[in-house]
Amino acid sequence: MNYFLAVDIGASSGRHLLGHLDNGKLKVEEIHRFNNQIYQVGVQLCWDLDYLFSEIITGLRKCVEQGKQPSALGVDTWGVDFVLLDGEDSMIGHAVSYRDKRTKGVMKEICSQIGSEALYAKTGIQFMDFNTICQLMTLSEEVKSQAKSFLMIPDYLNYLLTGKKVNEYTNATTTQLYNIEANGWDEELIDFVGLKKEVFHEVLPPLSKVGNLRQELVDELGFDCEVILPPTHDTGASFIASSLNIEDSGVILSSGTWSLLGKELLEPIVNEQSRLKNFTNEGGLDKRYRFLKNIMGLWIVQEVSRNLDYRYSFSELVNLAKEAKNFTSVIDVNDQRFFVNENMIEEIVNYCRESGQKPPSTVGEVSLCVYRSLAICYKKYVDEIAEVTGQEIRTINIIGGGCKNEFLNELIEEETNCSVIVGPVEATGIGNIVSQMIAMEEVADIYSAKKIIELSEV
Structure with missing residues (x-):
């Protein structure tokens, strides 16, 4: 029996999911789970990649302890963040998080120099201040001159596992440096940010x-396995696990710290309408494109919970929201004031007051405000996707950890007037696993994988 290990690392937690086929059905079990968070290092917000790699090894040890050594493993994480290595293959500086304030206003500067039309025509990527192109623009000339290798976060973790340096396609497309037409790194944009093309792999x-x-890892662990590239951008992996096929009249909502709302297409949509509405065209498996919007998502609720010193579980916040059902004030969840701040609750209260609405005064009202605002935002973008693609949207498949929130699912159904399909919860890990199975020829293709996932209780 072949086991396949998905190392799925999100912005707030990571997990090792082990999958195998049993009489044509996919069986998945969680082997290891760990926290992930941003750390303040000096004046910057950073990821601790040494810690994350140590947790990857811990999960591999647990596989050995259970006698379930994987034949292959794949790593996926969030997009846009990266590391630079010097000539000795040492990391230059820290792995700075996309939530760091260093990039505020940088996208506007880039567009003023390149032109937003030209940048979008090259990349088809949504304009966001935290995109990799913006992060690279903030680096000093000294750092850029030292750089010999550019690796996205999963690329770097794969390098630590194998010693091989490669850039994976789905994550590369999130950088806003990948030319969607030429299907490769855009040398003009690389030159614009001040790096040499040889730095990219x-x-x-x-x-x-x-x-x-x-x-040395084989000696330490007592077994070997192959490292395979799933879509290393977690959204790319999660869309594989959706029950919707590319021809279906529906959209996929990957619900977690971020909400990614969109649909898979065989060709990107790079025109004036999609640019003005700020849609992105991220790369996927089989050179599909995820035409979608990045939405702030459950990050806001996570921060509300943190402001309350985690005294309430997420299910308790939902119950309190239900009790506050008559509260109607809403926020723009994509307002930059909610991106990173010291007190999310205070920002919500101030937004409502400044916009002439009744500010929330209880935990339940704060929670309901966020949930209803998310549902309203989804409604807006579902309508825009229908308008830009010319396709009627009748179904929303909500996947990822956020799909467990039945109350939010009900609000989404009410606002959008679409039928809602829920699950799978571990969509990213499952998409990662079946990608490895396709690569190892245990599953024929993505259509076969979707059928297996549909028939399996995962």
């Missing part, structure tokens, strides 16, 4: 085999 598609574990 070959872009490999999902299902590519990176290599085996480094010998």
